[in-house]
Amino acid sequence: MKAIGRVSLCLGLLSAGFAAQAGLEGASRIERPPLRRPLASIPTALGAWSGRDEPVDPGILAVSEATDCLSRTYTNPSYPGVTLSLWINYSSFGGNMRHSPETCLPMHGWNKIESMTKMLAIPGPAGKDQSVSRLAYSRAEDELVQAIGFWYYIFGESDIERWVRTLPVTSRSSHGRTTRGSGMTVEVFWTGEGEPDSAAFEDFARVLLEELGPIMPEDRAAYHVP
Secondary structure, eight states: OOHHHHHHHHHHHHHHHHHHHHHHHHHTOOOOOOOSSOGGGSOSEETTEEEEEOOOOHHHHHHHTOSEEEEEEEEOTTSTTOEEEEEEEEETTSGGGGOOHHHHHHHTTOEEOGGGOEEEEEEOGGGOEEEEEEEEEEOTTOSSOEEEEEEEEEESOOHHHHHHTTSTTSOGGGHHHHHOSEEEEEEEEEEOOSHHHHHHHHHHHHHHHHHHGGGSOSSEEEEOOO
16 A cells, blocks of 8 residues: 555544544433532531631632532541541533642642552442542652542433443543533542541541532533543
C-alpha cells in the first residue's frame, strides 16, 4: 500500500473513532437535575461535629467549575486534635468531575501512598452503605500525611450513560462530557495517618450522608473511584 493510501486509511479510522465517540456522547445526553436545596443548607452541627464556614479563593472557585459549593472545617470533642475540612462541589454541567484528588494532587507535587489507600463502606441512610475512597498523599517537604475521603454522584444518569463510560473510547477525565448530566463531588481532608483519625472520618462521613440525601435529586448514581 502506498504511503498516501496508508495515511488516508489512518485518517479514516481516526475520523470514525471520533465520530463513534461523538455519537455515543450525543445519544447519552440527559437532563441536568439541580440540587433540591443549596449546599449551604447542610447544618453546621452534624451530630457531635461542629462546623465553621471557610472562605473559598476566587481562583479555586473558577477552576473548580462549581455551580454551588461548600467549604467548612469540622471538629468533634470526641476526637481531640482532629480537624476535618469538607469540600463539596456541585456542577450543573458535570465539569467538576475532571478535578478529582487523583487528578489534581499529583499535578501539585503530591505522591499517592498506595499502602494507605483503601475502600471504606460507610453506613448510609436506609441501611445502604456508601463506598468511599480513603486516599493518602505526601510531599517531600512535608512530614505529615494528607488523607482524603472521596466519593461523587452523577445525577440524571441512566443505564446507557453508565455503559458509555465503561467503554475504552471514554476517558476517565471526561465524566461530565459523556454523562451530560449534573454531578457533585465530596472531599474530606485531614492530616495524620493513625486509626483515631480514620475513625473520626468514618464517624463524620456517616452523619454527613444523612444530611446529603435530602438535598440531592432522587435520580442519582454514587461512585467512589475517580
